[in-house]
Amino acid sequence: MDAAKMDENEWTYHGEGNKSLVVAHAQRCVVLRFLKFPPNRNKTSEEIFRHLQSIVDFGKNVMTEFFGENYVHHGEVVQLPLDFVKQLCLKIQAERPESRCDKDLDTLSGYAMCLPNLTRLHTSHFAEHRPILCVEIKPKCGFIPFSRHVTQEMKHKVCRYCMHQHLKVATGKWKQISKYCPLDLFSGNKQRMHFALKSLLQEAQNNLKIFKNGELIYGCGDQRDTAADWNELACHLKPFFYPSNGLVGGPHCTGTIIKELIHVITLTLLSSTDKCRAGDMRLVPSSQGRSCCEASPFSKELLRNGKSHAEGSGLPRGCLLYKTLQAQMLDLLDIEGLYPLYRRVERHLQEFPEERDLLQIDGPYNEAFYQKLRDLSTEDDGTLAYALTKVQQYRVAMTAKDCSIMIALSPCLQDECSDQRPVIPASRARFAFSVSVLDLDLKPYESIPHQHKLDGKIVSYYLKNVPPKKEPGKAGLLAEPDDCTLVLHKV
Numbered sequence: 001m002d003a004a005k006m007d008e009n010e011w012t013y014h015g016e017g018n019k020s021l022v023v024a025h026a027q028r029c030v031v032l033r034f035l036k037f038p039p040n041r042n043k044t045s046e047e048i049f050r051h052l053q054s055i056v057d058f059g060k061n062v063m064t065e066f067f068g069e070n071y072v073h074h075g076e077v078v079q080l081p082l083d084f085v086k087q088l089c090l091k092i093q094a095e096r097p098e099s100r101c102d103k104d105l106d107t108l109s110g111y112a113m114c115l116p117n118l119t120r121l122h123t124s125h126f127a128e129h130r131p132i133l134c135v136e137i138k139p140k141c142g143f144i145p146f147s148r149h150v151t152q153e154m155k156h157k158v159c160r161y162c163m164h165q166h167l168k169v170a171t172g173k174w175k176q177i178s179k180y181c182p183l184d185l186f187s188g189n190k191q192r193m194h195f196a197l198k199s200l201l202q203e204a205q206n207n208l209k210i211f212k213n214g215e216l217i218y219g220c221g222d223q224r225d226t227a228a229d230w231n232e233l234a235c236h237l238k239p240f241f242y243p244s245n246g247l248v249g250g251p252h253c254t255g256t257i258i259k260e261l262i263h264v265i266t267l268t269l270l271s272s273t274d275k276c277r278a279g280d281m282r283l284v285p286s287s288q289g290r291s292c293c294e295a296s297p298f299s300k301e302l303l304r305n306g307k308s309h310a311e312g313s314g315l316p317r318g319c320l321l322y323k324t325l326q327a328q329m330l331d332l333l334d335i336e337g338l339y340p341l342y343r344r345v346e347r348h349l350q351e352f353p354e355e356r357d358l359l360q361i362d363g364p365y366n367e368a369f370y371q372k373l374r375d376l377s378t379e380d381d382g383t384l385a386y387a388l389t390k391v392q393q394y395r396v397a398m399t400a401k402d403c404s405i406m407i408a409l410s411p412c413l414q415d416e417c418s419d420q421r422p423v424i425p426a427s428r429a430r431f432a433f434s435v436s437v438l439d440l441d442l443k444p445y446e447s448i449p450h451q452h453k454l455d456g457k458i459v460s461y462y463l464k465n466v467p468p469k470k471e472p473g474k475a476g477l478l479a480e481p482d483d484c485t486l487v488l489h490k491v
């Protein structure tokens with residue numbers, strides 16, 4: 001990227017989260033990611049450079065070990081002309097959502113991250129002239145806590161996402177409760193996965209977005225009218241799934257196309273990915289244990305029909321969902337068991353603040369940092385080292401619980417499909433595909449007290465406002481949770 005020839009008119013607003021804003025280049029498949037700060041927050045250019053470099057290092061040296069290097073795009077830090085950044089900030093301001101304007105784009109340092117634009121990415125899988133369909137899913141936490149430190153029995157029965165939905169609707173964040181339950185998506189059971197993906201399409205909230213050739217065509221926020229939105233989405237999708245006109249039509253057209261999309265996403269999520277070093281850190285339970293959430297509408301329907309539990313086929317060990325779950329399950333103690341250990345580290349830092357760098361709280365995120373994550377013991381020996389390891393594992397787990405999976409699909413003709421690249425079949429089409437993991441910034445050490453407080457608030461609201469189930473004598477869903485077996489083994 002030639003910093004001297006930067007033109008703000010070649011860049012467009014792409015989106016933003018709580019801590020960063022992204023702009024995309026009109027022609028090239030790259031994006032720039034800028035940090036955002038409250039208006040009164042003053043950070044030096046050096047601090048911003050170090051912050052961005054630590055994000056790059058964490059993705060490169062830690063998360064790549066969990067997902068594999070083909071799936072983590074860590075990017076690089078670039079320095080840009082300040083005049084370009086200021087003009088860009090003015091250009092995109094009108095496109096920013098009002099709810100995100102409480103923080104300003106960093107226009108003072110000139111530093112940003114340059115990353116591939118995964119909504120338009122043409123890898124070796126895709127022919128240059130082919131249209132690209134991208135589905136971005138934020139799956140959230142795919143397991144129910146197995147820690148003995150959990151004090152509320154409800155947390156052993158209902159997943160965090162389903163509980164949190166009630167509080168979010170009550171506080172006006174969303175208009176209605178989603179039927180999506182992460183445990184259905186992470187079950188590996190195709191029927192449950194189809195239900196989970198259909199639920200995401202019905203109530204996307206901020207957990208699902210669909211892009212066509214880099215343009216957002218579906219998702220983000222409350223749907224105005226699901227039927228109308230689905231019809232519009234089906235018009236976008238029809239050329240991908242039914243390339244010849246007349247093959248599908250009439251009132252069932254929309255439903256048929258949506259089913260095709262769900263089928264293809266499911267197969268992509270279950271497909272094997274490359275091997276990674278964390279493959280021998282086996283955290284996913286050997287027995288499926290409590291693989292269901294009592295609040296999932298899928299599980300409730302089974303109970304009404306007299307079945308005791310939903311089947312969990314188990315995820316293939318090579319697939320991206322398995323790797324995501326493996327990283328999430330570094331949360332070995334739950335926030336309830338972790339918080340006292342955070343307090344132990346915090347007391348030490350208050351007494352010896354100069355040791356913050358030595359303890360690698362803010363990095364460097366290198367090989368030594370990764371190796372410490374491999375200690376899966378849960379027996380507290382009272383040491384600072386044990387507490388620090390669990391705190392760092394929790395931060396990595398929280399990062400994995402909030403990551404996004406980007407699936408890129410491109411139609412391929414029969415004679416183009418070779419054994420060299422992965423292909424997903426649909427009824428009337430075949431797709432070359434690639435999968436990536438996004439949003440892999442390490443969660444801040446300072447956010448742990450907030451997480452502890454939020455956990456209590458979510459559970460308390462759920463217990464007070466959601467009537468308990470009365471299903472005496474039922475097995476399966478209401479049984480005690482199985483222990484999670486943690487085993488280290490070589491692949």
